[in-house]
Amino acid sequence: NAGVTQTPKFQVLKTGQSMTLQCAQDMNHEYMSWYRQDPGMGLRLIHYSVGAGITDQGEVPNGYNVSRSTTEDFPLRLLSAAPSQTSVYFCASSYSNGISLNTEAFFGQGTRLTVV
Amino acid sequence: LAKTTQPISMDSYEGQEVNITCSHNNIATNDYITWYQQFPSQGPRFIIQGYKTKVTNEVASLFIPADRKSSTLSLPRVSLSDTAVYYCLVDQTGANNLFFGTGTRLTVIP
Numbered sequence: 001n002a003g004v005t006q007t008p009k010f011q012v013l014k015t016g017q018s019m020t021l022q023c024a025q026d027m028n029h030e031y032m033s034w035y036r037q038d039p040g041m042g043l044r045l046i047h048y049s050v051g052a053g054i055t056d057q058g059e060v061p062n063g064y065n066v067s068r069s070t071t072e073d074f075p076l077r078l079l080s081a082a083p084s085q086t087s088v089y090f091c092a093s094s095y096s097n098g099i100s101l102n103t104e105a106f107f108g109q110g111t112r113l114t115v116v
Numbered sequence: 117l118a119k120t121t122q123p124i125s126m127d128s129y130e131g132q133e134v135n136i137t138c139s140h141n142n143i144a145t146n147d148y149i150t151w152y153q154q155f156p157s158q159g160p161r162f163i164i165q166g167y168k169t170k171v172t173n174e175v176a177s178l179f180i181p182a183d184r185k186s187s188t189l190s191l192p193r194v195s196l197s198d199t200a201v202y203y204c205l206v207d208q209t210g211a212n213n214l215f216f217g218t219g220t221r222l223t224v225i226p
Binding site for chain 1: 158159160216217219
């Protein structure tokens with residue numbers, strides 16, 4: 001049971017390049033989400049998904065796209081990278097049964113992205 | 117989402133008990149209070165969650181007064197490995213659409 005796995009761990013992009021950050025979980029969690037964390041700040045929600053085929057925007061969605069074709073995977077795409085997207089990105093998953101609120105989110109180890 | 121206020125930083129000596137208080141004056145009836153811990157270069161990790169009164173697990177205790185407008189995370193006998201940022205979250209969805217503030221940076225001193 002690997003939990004939440006993110007790849008790559010580090011990435012340097014040039015302005016305008018595109019890339020996909022990968023996130024996979026093996027806990028059969030319905031809910032997955034992407035956060036970014038800038039220096040000295042807490043995490044901010046980018047996009048989330050409540051199940052396969054369903055995605056929605058979070059607090060800071062601009063410049064990012066997501067899709068959820070399977071329960072296990074939730075990739076984050078940067079279509080045209082900008083220096084403002086330099087950050088550490090975290091993927092998280094949780095079990096959501098719509099009834100019990102006492103659940104926890106499991107986070108990946110993060111992807112450190114630098115856009116030059 | 118209810119907003120939270122916590123101290124920016126705290127220092128403590130090894131072996132002491134540490135109490136981190138979080139204010140959440142606008143907490144809603146359906147909101148739960150959750151604390152996460154984050155070490156450098158790692159994702160946040162769930163510590164404890166509660167709704168009212170007191171919750172205790174193998175890592176920490178969470179004290180919530182009757183009005184639920186604040187909560188206190190208690191870490192017994194901290195060690196150097198407890199140096200981390202601690203986030204207080206208030207959310208009615210449990211673990212979804214989490215709103216993180218800036219957290220409290222705890223530094224444990226030898």
